[in-house]
Amino acid sequence: MVDEFFPEEFDAWAESYDESVRPDTGFPFDGYSRVLAAVVQAAGVGQGDAVLDLGTGTGNLAELLMRRGCRLWGLDFSGEMLARARAKLPGAVFAQADVRGPWPQEFERRYDALVSGYTLHHFPLEEKVRLCRRYLAQYLKVGGRLVIGDLAFENAAAEDALRQAMGPEWEQEYFWLADESLAALRAAGLDAQYTQISSCAGVFTVQLHQLA
Ligand SMILES: C[S@@+](CC[C@H](N)C(=O)[O-])C[C@H]1O[C@@H](n2cnc3c(N)ncnc32)[C@H](O)[C@@H]1O
Numbered sequence: 585m586v587d588e589f590f591p592e593e594f595d596a597w598a599e600s601y602d603e604s605v606r607p608d609t610g611f612p613f614d615g616y617s618r619v620l621a622a623v624v625q626a627a628g629v630g631q632g633d634a635v636l637d638l639g640t641g642t643g644n645l646a647e648l649l650m651r652r653g654c655r656l657w658g659l660d661f662s663g664e665m666l667a668r669a670r671a672k673l674p675g676a677v678f679a680q681a682d683v684r685g686p687w688p689q690e691f692e693r694r695y696d697a698l699v700s701g702y703t704l705h706h707f708p709l710e711e712k713v714r715l716c717r718r719y720l721a722q723y724l725k726v727g728g729r730l731v732i733g734d735l736a737f738e739n740a741a742a743e744d745a746l747r748q749a750m751g752p753e754w755e756q757e758y759f760w761l762a763d764e765s766l767a768a769l770r771a772a773g774l775d776a777q778y779t780q781i782s783s784c785a786g787v788f789t790v791q792l793h794q795l796a
Contacts, residue, residue, distance in 0.1 A: 626731045643676070777788070
């Protein structure tokens with residue numbers, strides 16, 4: 585059983601969040617900067633493209649995309665995380681909302697890419713797949729991609745090896761298991777690819793099937 589997460593827990597983390605990710609090593613942020621760079625690369629966006637960041641936090645992923653000239657929309661349910669993102673990125677559009685919806689009217693549009701960093705592992709696989717389907721169908725332009733950088737393992741054995749190594753420090757969440765996640769996404773009619781980036785994180789690229 586995995587506990588539901590609430591905005592208050594992230595509000596309390598907001599001030600120290602950027603310090604938490606800075607070491608770039610160890611669970612859960614091993615390879616954090618490489619994961620974000622891989623998401624940006626896989627999103628395949630550039631100057632003027634509209635990108636929605638789901639669970640934007642303090643805006644680290646959004647910042648990398650804005651440096652590429654993208655226009656950014658960011659959603660997060662933590663007001664304190666958003667305060668940091670707004671201070672960093674005054675040119676982006678942010679709103680306090682759950683990634684599961686509902687969203688403010690100004691977010692109800694189609695984007696060139698959807699991205700998400702370290703957020704969707706809060707949901708069980710069935711809900712992840714449901715969300716991916718909805719995001720692709722309602723919010724992506726034709727040919728666009730949903731790119732997810734998150735806590736993920738190739739399979740249950742890889743997750744189990746880290747769980748054993750960490751012992752009592754391990755806190756179970758709905759970390760992505762690439763083998764079952766790819767199977768579920770593909771069974772739902774989506775085109776999905778995965779790359780393992782670090783000991784505990786990887787990047788999924790999800791698209792609607794392209795017409796030949
Ligand atoms: C670990 S942080 C990741 C932040 C940022 N994307 C990054 O890569 O550094 C997870 C973020 O997701 C947000 N979050 C978690 N569950 C959410 C939900 N159901 N709806 C909206 N935001 C959520 C949290 O408030 C937090 O800012």
